[in-house]
Amino acid sequence: MxxxxxxxxxxxxxxxxxxxxxxxxxxxxxxxxxxxxxxxxxxxxxxxxxxxxxxxxxxxxxxxxxxxxxxxxxxxxxxxxxHIERMQVDIEHLPDTGTLRGDLLALFRPEAMEASTRRLKIMSALASLLSADQALAEAGSAVIVKPWADAHFALMQRAVTRGEVSARADITTLSQVVPSMAAYRTLVQRKPFTLEFLLSMIDGVIMPALRICGARQPKKSDRSQT
Amino acid sequence: MxxxxxxxxxxxxxxxxxxxxxxxxxxxxxxxxxxxxxxxxxxxxxxxxxxxxxxxxxxxxxxxxxxxxxxxxxxxxxxxxxHIERMQVDIEHLPDTGTLRGDLLALFRPEAMEASTRRLKIMSALASLLSADQALAEAGSAVIVKPWADAHFALMQRAVTRGEVSARADITTLSQVVPSMAAYRTLVQRKPFTLEFLLSMIDGVIMPALRICGARQPKKSDRSQT
DNA sequence: CAGTTCCGAGACCGTACAGTATCGTTAATT
DNA sequence: AATTAACGATACTGTACGGTCTCGGAACTG
The missing domain is CATH 1.10.10.60 (Homeodomain-like)
Known part of the structure; x- marks a missing residue:
């Protein structure tokens, strides 16, 4: 492979x-x-x-x-x-903002996602191939989604060891939520991956599920970034 | 047409x-x-x-x-x-088990899952044909995934009015989690949609995010319902 | 019955493309 | 300079498929 x-x-x-x-x-x-x-x-x-x-x-x-x-x-x-350039998620140099929410947001690189229309179109083309070819499905998934999910998992695990998140949280499943939904949104719905979308994921799903309070009133400064 | x-x-x-x-x-x-x-x-x-x-x-x-x-x-x-048949999630006759968790699980119909898998495969096969046409892509997604998300939304909203769930929960986003992840799992990962997967979604993501306690110890009776 | 029309089966044609074979050219090595 | 392997270009082959055509049979009408 x-x-x-x-x-x-x-x-x-x-x-x-x-x-x-x-x-x-x-x-x-x-x-x-x-x-x-x-x-x-x-x-x-x-x-x-x-x-x-x-x-x-x-x-x-x-x-x-x-x-x-x-x-x-x-x-x-x-x-x-x-050969597609890996999603610029360097598992060795993950962000460390002090809070899980800040870490997750820091993974978002606008230029990485929307910079090249090229990658988006490739992904679109891929969507059809994925259903036809098992090997391609694995290759595409490995390159596009898995590193991302791994990064989320690492960040969440760090939040657990830090005591920010309950050790009983199902971070295996939760770490797949954002990458999966982003892939679905991009590949199938073909809507752009925006900061607004990411925020609704983090503040509407991930943070509540991890029972971290304060996620419910996101700071104005975060939203105005959109 | x-x-x-x-x-x-x-x-x-x-x-x-x-x-x-x-x-x-x-x-x-x-x-x-x-x-x-x-x-x-x-x-x-x-x-x-x-x-x-x-x-x-x-x-x-x-x-x-x-x-x-x-x-x-x-x-x-x-x-x-x-000509694709609409998803037979009858929005008029949603299950009513008394708890949101029971309702969500009751949506799971093994026999309907097969038809649903077929639709998802068709959807992914179409991706290339629809790549030129954003509107058609959305329409296809609407036929296959949206009714499912709508059902989740309705069930969650009922749980809110019942007082089971906080009115501040972002049920708009949460109602899309399971359908999107199911689609991603079927389309890209090509793994089967199983009850086990659904349970990890519901108990690992949805219920914790809605702050409904007790989801962590699912009752035996719920499991046998399927 | 007889007349008409649609049907399934499949032969047939033209094109487009995967993959191969050929050839003259280029560039690294000696 | 001589040697030789990889190169770009392109001609070629085999096959798969879109689309057409023909035919014998079946079903409906009267």
């Missing part, structure tokens, strides 16, 4: 033994170019319209070059999806 | 004048059979995999019969979507 998909997979003979390595070397940075081109095409024509010819043309590559690196269109698309 | 798409459209000569109506009459109930078959195929193989041959085979019809009724595959699919 991780990138390579059997690189050097042309089943041939000699190449495996690396015969003194003369001549040109395969340029691995071209992989990224081709994957980017695939994502571009995906965003432009949708999942149904993507063809290898389009990808090759967009990448300025020959089809043979693509097939030298991936065995099929399906594998290329799967790799391309896995 | 509604069914006919130029019935009697074989562009021929005589038929237009209805010449004393002799011979066999076109069976309009077959339209519904074909549309159902189209939805079945859509749910099974997705939007990318649907072919007229599959639809014809599933409907036990000839391709020519389908093309006598619809001018193209696109029109057939559009008509099929409009």
């Amino acid at each position: 991780t990138t390579k998909t059997e690189r050097t997979a042309r089943a041939h003979s000699s190449a495996d033994i690396e015969p003194a390595a003369r001549g040109r070397k395969r340029d691995h940075s071209r992989d990224a170019d081709i994957l980017d081109a695939a994502l571009d095409v995906l965003a432009e024509v949708g999942a149904a319209g993507i063809t290898m010819d389009l990808v090759a043309e967009r990448a300025g590559a020959g089809k043979a070059t693509i097939y030298r690196r991936w065995t099929s269109k399906a594998e290329l698309v799967i790799d391309a999806v896995a | 509604t069914t006919k798409t130029e019935r009697t459209a074989r562009a021929h000569s005589s038929a237009d004048i209805e010449p004393a109506a002799r011979g066999r009459k076109r069976d309009h109930s077959r339209d519904a059979d074909i549309l159902d078959a189209a939805l079945d195929v859509l749910a099974e193989v997705g939007a990318a995999g649907i072919t007229m041959d599959l639809v014809a085979e599933r409907a036990g019809a000839g391709k020519a019969t389908i093309y006598r009724r619809w001018t193209s595959k696109a029109e057939l699919v559009i008509d099929a979507v409009a």
